[in-house]
Amino acid sequence: MTLTHADWQHRAAALTLDGHAYIAGQRCAPRENGWLDSINPMNGSVLAHIAACDSRDVDTAVAAARQAFEQGDWAQAGPGERRRVLLAVAREIRDHAAELALLDSLEVGKCINEALDDAEEAAVLFDWFGEVQDKCFDEVAPSPANTQASVVHEALGVVAAVVPWNYPLHNAAVKVAPALAAGNSVVLKPAEESALSALRLAELCTRAGLPHGVLNIVPGHGHVAGEALGRHPDVDALGFTGSSEIGKRFLVYSGESNMKPIWLECGGKSPLLIFDDCPDIEAAADAAIAGIFTNAGQVCSAHSRLLLQSGIADAFLDALRRRVAEIRPGDPLDPATTLGPIVSRAQFDKVCSYLAIGREEAALVCGGEPIRGLGSELFVAPTIFADVERHHRIFQEEVFGPVLSVSRFESDEQAITLANASRYGLAASLWTANLSRAHRMSDALQAGTVSVNTVDAVSPQTPFGGMKESGIGRDYALHGMRKYMAPKTRWICY
16 A cells, blocks of 8 residues: 555654663663653654663563573574574564554655664564574584584673664564674664664563563663673673764773673765776666765765766766755655655754855855755755865765765776775675776675665665775675574583
């Protein structure tokens, strides 16, 4: 059934929003630290009051997770049982996809169609990690006579996860699904701006049969609840998605506490290289638009640096201008909307500061200012700057908004130099008809994922993560599950 703008508005008005934390299988109020306001960026209204958990609430959640792990109902469950529950979680997500999409759309201004896609991607992750439960094998190593050496993979225990606001439900699933699949208990801290879908996800997991205490949600400020998880001596590992600056803090928290492994998926400034022999300019232009303006550019792997070979540059910029003119900003609950507001006033102000920087450094092609008259003051026009040099701030720094910088290159060598001239290394994409060049570039580009003749390819089957200041470790695939497990070598002599 296709829902209209009015349908989504009606459903939004009928929602019951609960911002209480979720610990040991039940909702609970924070002990003393009070509540946060969840703000709708479209109209500035308060959607709900969210528990502002402090270190004592974190202690309670970690204790519940530890108790559940040691009790063993989940950690020691057979692969068939864990498979059954994880697949049931996926079904629950699909059954409640419209509700979950609404929660994300209302809290962060995400276009409703994109939020529905996020819900399906979350379900796919639980499907995938559920299906691998009875298909993973341990190892038998070569060993001397009368000896058997084997390697088994065991759950770590209590895994903490701290996720950002740009893909609230999806980012929660990226951390929770593999950590649960590995047999761990989890304590998740969603972003201050976007806790509702994670809290609802925990309830759906319980409905699907996940034992109480195996998944706990502690909303709150990052410098309070997030730091408490990072420093907690009874947390065995922590997965984080967010800025590189905050990721570095978690490394400090670990070093100053119990040396827990920290897995980081951090910032990005991904390059998109378009060569003169691009096999399809129109398709590449569509991909470039999606690569930077999806979710109003609030994407860690957003391809915010467009590198054009000189022979194709003018034609490609013309194609971009036509497409930017077709982007439709508006109410995220309107299915026709393709650009929603920026998530918050603080993020809006940051993006606008980069618009001013860009106007000083480079040539403005389009946009470059806020959009007024749409019911929210937090809209930023899709913006393209041309003639951007590698030393410019808009070339080097992560804007996290709908802002594209365009630079030109002549040779393959110059393209590689420009693409790698960044402290980040999360993703990179290129378009070429030359298979040899595709292989050479894939080898030379310093990025965790390189996509050829597409942009920002990702799937549950392939690992995702970055190099340099884009992070440590990988999400998705078996890599995303094994990092929440400890390999144990067993020697048995007989």
